[in-house]
Amino acid sequence: MTGISYLFLYVPICLVIMLVLETCRSDNPRRILRRSFSNFGMLTLVLTVGGALVWVINRWF
Amino acid sequence: MNSSRELRFVLLGVAFVGVLVTLLVKKSERIRGAAILLAWLVPGAGHVLLGKWKKGLFFFSILGATYLFGLWIAGFRSISWDDNPFYYVGQWGSGATFFLARWISVQKAYPREDLPPSWFDPGLLYVCAVGLLNLVVMLNVLEVKRPARAAAPAAPDPVPAALPKEPPPQPEVPA
Numbered sequence: 001m002t003g004i005s006y007l008f009l010y011v012p013i014c015l016v017i018m019l020v021l022e023t024c025r026s027d028n029p030r031r032i033l034r035r036s037f038s039n040f041g042m043l044t045l046v047l048t049v050g051g052a053l054v055w056v057i058n059r060w061f
Numbered sequence: 062m063n064s065s066r067e068l069r070f071v072l073l074g075v076a077f078v079g080v081l082v083t084l085l086v087k088k089s090e091r092i093r094g095a096a097i098l099l100a101w102l103v104p105g106a107g108h109v110l111l112g113k114w115k116k117g118l119f120f121f122s123i124l125g126a127t128y129l130f131g132l133w134i135a136g137f138r139s140i141s142w143d144d145n146p147f148y149y150v151g152q153w154g155s156g157a158t159f160f161l162a163r164w165i166s167v168q169k170a171y172p173r174e175d176l177p178p179s180w181f182d183p184g185l186l187y188v189c190a191v192g193l194l195n196l197v198v199m200l201n202v203l204e205v206k207r208p209a210r211a212a213a214p215a216a217p218d219p220v221p222a223a224l225p226k227e228p229p230p231q232p233e234v235p236a
Contacts, residue, residue: 009183013190016127020194023119024201 014040064163071153075101093202100199102156104191107202116205120198124191128158131187135170140185144170148185154192154199 018036026032075098082094092110100107104124108117132139139162140148152158172181 003177003179005177006179006183009180009187012130013127013183013187016123017190017194019123020120020197023116024197024204027116 014043018043068163071159074153075156093205096202096205097199100202101154101195104155104157104195104198107199108205111202111205111207113205124155124194124198127187127194128191131184131189131191134173134176134180134184134187136173137165138170139165140170140188145185148189151189152192155195158188158192158195 015036018040019032022032022036022039026035078101079094079098082097083091086094096107096110098107099110103121105117105120105122108114108120110117139158140152141162142149149162152162170181170185172178
């Protein structure tokens with residue numbers, strides 16, 4: 001677990017990037033938070049699915 | 062990289078941006094040029110100068126916290142050119158990180174013993190990301206709408222509408 005614990009560091013830096021980018025776009029704090037978290041969720045989903053796909057391909061093909 | 066050469070290179074870049082903004086921006090918007098330079102020096106300071114102090118404070122605190130966290134992982138020794146030239150150049154995006162990097166990167170960053178060694182690279186990435194995010198914040202200064210000034214009192218109407226108009230002259234009737 002300690003070997004891959006650095007993966008947890010993905011969460012704060014990704015949230016910081018999303019928050020800064022959304023704050024540049026909007027002045028409404030609720031909108032900033034909502035869009036940041038939804039973008040973070042979508043990016044995480046895409047990365048997870050992509051990672052799972054690569055794992056499956058490497059495992060069985 | 063040669064230290065004095067690096068300093069000259071970055072300061073020339075900053076001066077170039079300053080001249081570019083001075084030439085391209087309207088005279089009434091020159092403060093925006095100063096705000097961009099200030100935003101480079103301290104994250105969020107450009108927004109504060111333009112009156113968006115909440116946003117400026119937010120940028121300063123979030124980027125500052127990220128930078129400190131990255132430094133903490135790297136043992137409070139910033140990335141040096143020898144550690145990773147790409148991450149090091151990323152710190153040029155902000156004056157604060159640039160000058161801090163010149164000051165404390167003389168000692169090589171190292172993986173802390175109390176943290177997993179695999180955290181070292183993300184720590185360097187955190188420090189680099191702050192510089193790059195500050196470039197985005199600097200560009201955002203160009204789009205900041207400055208708070209409108211209080212409307213000046215309207216000039217008094219030379220002919221008040223409320224005054225009774227003089228009756229039109231009556232045509233003279235011949236007797």
